[in-house]
Amino acid sequence: TKPERPIAKTPDVRISFEFFPPKSPDMEDQLWQTVQALQPYQPDFVSVTYGAGGTTREPTLATVKRLIADTPLATASHLTCVGATRDEVRAVVEEFQAAGVRHFVALRGDPQGGMGSRYAPHPGGFVNAADLVSGLRDLGDFEISVSAYPERHPESENDDVDLDMLKQKVDAGATRALTQFFFDNDIFERYLERVRAAGISIPIVPGIMPIQNLTQLKRFASMCGASTPSFLDERFEGTEGDAQARAAVAADIAAEQIADLSRRGIEEFHIYTMNRAPLTIATLERLGIAAKVDKVSNAAA
Numbered sequence: 001t002k003p004e005r006p007i008a009k010t011p012d013v014r015i016s017f018e019f020f021p022p023k024s025p026d027m028e029d030q031l032w033q034t035v036q037a038l039q040p041y042q043p044d045f046v047s048v049t050y051g052a053g054g055t056t057r058e059p060t061l062a063t064v065k066r067l068i069a070d071t072p073l074a075t076a077s078h079l080t081c082v083g084a085t086r087d088e089v090r091a092v093v094e095e096f097q098a099a100g101v102r103h104f105v106a107l108r109g110d111p112q113g114g115m116g117s118r119y120a121p122h123p124g125g126f127v128n129a130a131d132l133v134s135g136l137r138d139l140g141d142f143e144i145s146v147s148a149y150p151e152r153h154p155e156s157e158n159d160d161v162d163l164d165m166l167k168q169k170v171d172a173g174a175t176r177a178l179t180q181f182f183f184d185n186d187i188f189e190r191y192l193e194r195v196r197a198a199g200i201s202i203p204i205v206p207g208i209m210p211i212q213n214l215t216q217l218k219r220f221a222s223m224c225g226a227s228t229p230s231f232l233d234e235r236f237e238g239t240e241g242d243a244q245a246r247a248a249v250a251a252d253i254a255a256e257q258i259a260d261l262s263r264r265g266i267e268e269f270h271i272y273t274m275n276r277a278p279l280t281i282a283t284l285e286r287l288g289i290a291a292k293v294d295k296v297s298n299a300a301a
């Protein structure tokens with residue numbers, strides 16, 4: 001059966017958008033078109049990812065600088081500590097700070113051998129993400145977001161170990177957690193209950209992944225320990241040759257997920273845009289979240 005278009009007006013939710021640094025001039029054009037298209041939806045903030053081992057330091061910095069200079073958007077930079085000494089990380093932080101960054105998404109990062117290889121702290125580096133959060137606290141009065149894993153991180157032996165890492169990051173000074181994407185809201189709700197029972201009270205912001213391509217998503221999800229429930233296959237069934245139908249289904253799924261979480265009391269959502277605007281916009285429109293005329297002038301930002 002074909003899904004109904006959701007009529008799930010939830011215009012009061014707050015949103016943030018995640019981007020990644022472009023790798024080519026074409027990708028750069030695409031990113032800036034995306035930023036322009038999404039800016040009128042007035043996100044609380046946008047964030048730019050940062051490659052593990054400093055692999056995207058320059059492109060991330062350039063992207064963040066341009067967002068700060070050319071848009072009124074509150075801009076956060078992701079930061080990883082894997083494969084770097086404390087001094088190297090500190091130098092990066094100072095560079096971003098000088099560019100106007102006041103909000104970091106502090107991450108350990110994947111081991112440089114890629115996902116699946118074993119993580120070992122760099123000698124002289126931050127031990128883990130919690131240690132990085134403490135280091136950031138020492139360097140400035142930053143807003144610090146961290147990661148959270150409703151289906152636990154693939155390296156975590158069990159849920160308790162995973163939750164303990166989040167607790168350590170919060171105790172070190174993190175003020176918000178952004179989650180790995182997930183598609184089963186019951187899993188998130190149970191996770192949130194455990195988080196609250198552990199005495200963690202910071203906002204746990206669901207990461208929402210509008211599905212650009214189900215096959216690619218499944219491959220990626222299996223590497224990050226996120227499950228892809230069978231209802232996703234059912235929803236996309238019959239859309240193989242029809243990009244428009246696929247996009248409509250993807251927007252329906254993301255909008256329904258946000259609307260359902262909103263009914264469960266969640267107010268903030270972090271959207272993985274993949275540097276593309278149409279699917280995010282279609283999702284927001286289904287929720288009744290309208291583009292607003294941007295009254296803030298660039299000069300005032």
Ligand code: FAD
Nearest residue numbers: 049050052078107108109129147153156161162165178180
């Ligand atoms: P942590 O929070 O330190 O650890 C994650 C989990 O792994 C913990 O729950 C802990 O239990 C377990 N763990 C950690 N170390 C060990 C150990 N030694 N033994 C056993 N278990 C252990 N990656 C990037 O490279 N750049 C980005 O910009 C980026 N942005 C992200 C944004 C979000 C919202 C999320 C959810 C992830 C992002 N990642 C990014 C991915 C992230 O770097 C990887 O998941 C990485 O493997 C873990 O980093 P972390 O900060 O989440 O680690």
